[in-house]
Amino acid sequence: MNCKNCNKKVHLNYCDNCGHPVHVKRINGQYVLKEIQQVLNFEKGIFYTIWELLIRPGENVRHFITENRSRLVKPVIFIIATSLIYSLVNDFFLIEDGYVRYDGVEESTTVSILQWIQGHYGYANLIMAIFIAFSTKLFFRKYGYNFYEILILLCFVMGMGMLFLAIFGILEGLTNFGLMQIGGILFIIYFTWAIGQFFERKKPLNYFKAFASYMLGMITFMLCAILLGALIDLIIKL
Structure with missing residues (x-):
């Protein structure tokens, strides 16, 4: 046959x-x-991936991109799984009401978009990764990695960030202490460390550039969300 x-x-x-x-x-x-x-499973599974990204994020992701892609969970699956975990934690404890909040003065498409981001930060994180990948490519363009390779790096790093937020969300839900802000700060610190380590860990400037790439990507993402809402409102009024 x-x-x-x-x-x-x-x-x-x-x-x-x-x-x-x-x-x-x-x-x-x-x-x-x-x-x-x-x-x-340990060798290729999510627990092994989390451990490796926790202790040697830059080295492991660089190894994944350039040499061996069988030891870690696939990056797109990883960020989707971790974003889902964060979203489930948020739905159970309603943690975003305490630290991601936007109250518009009037109903508009812009307000609706920002409120969607507020209520679905885990899913919005997938879109943010694209914007942060562009800014990271801009700051580290001399290293020769293309946009898609940097996007893979961001899938791993931001996936870990979602886990940090989920853990602190659970702790906040159980203790009623405002711990999500600590989780957010830890997220940014981890991002800066992981990205700087990925490109060249012995250059202090790379860590400043990593932090700047994160901030620029986040600001660009929010500006695009606001401009999209304003454009839709303008079209509706015409």
Whole structure:
């Protein structure tokens, strides 16, 4: 028979060309458990990735981009998973009401966009990463990394930031102390350290540039959100 994946002739249980099995096993409970195990396993799993990004973020991400992409969780999966964790923590404890707050004086599209960012910071984080990647590329352009490589770096770093905010969100929800601001400061410190370490850890200037790239990316993101809302309001009034 022909392979159902590449359409080449198959003579054994697996295709000689692409390795696809002739008979695909039926999805059952064992299949689901195996998928979960593959995500959480030590060598490539999310716990291993978190530990490596916590102790050597720049070195590990550089190694992922240039040499070995099998030791860490895929970066897009990582930032989506961590943003989801943060969003679940926020939905349970309502932590964003205490530290990400915007009250507009009147109803408008701009106010609605900013309120959406306030209420869905975990998802907005995915969009912010794009803006911060542009500013990071601008500040570190001499190192030769392209935009997509820097975006991968940002997926790992900002994913860790979401975990910091989630942890402090849980602590704030359990203790009723205002700890989210501490989590936000820790996020920025980690970002600065990880980005500076990624490019060249022995150059102090890189840490200042890393901090500046984060601030510029965040400011650009907020300005674009405000301008988008103003443009939509203007079009509606025409």
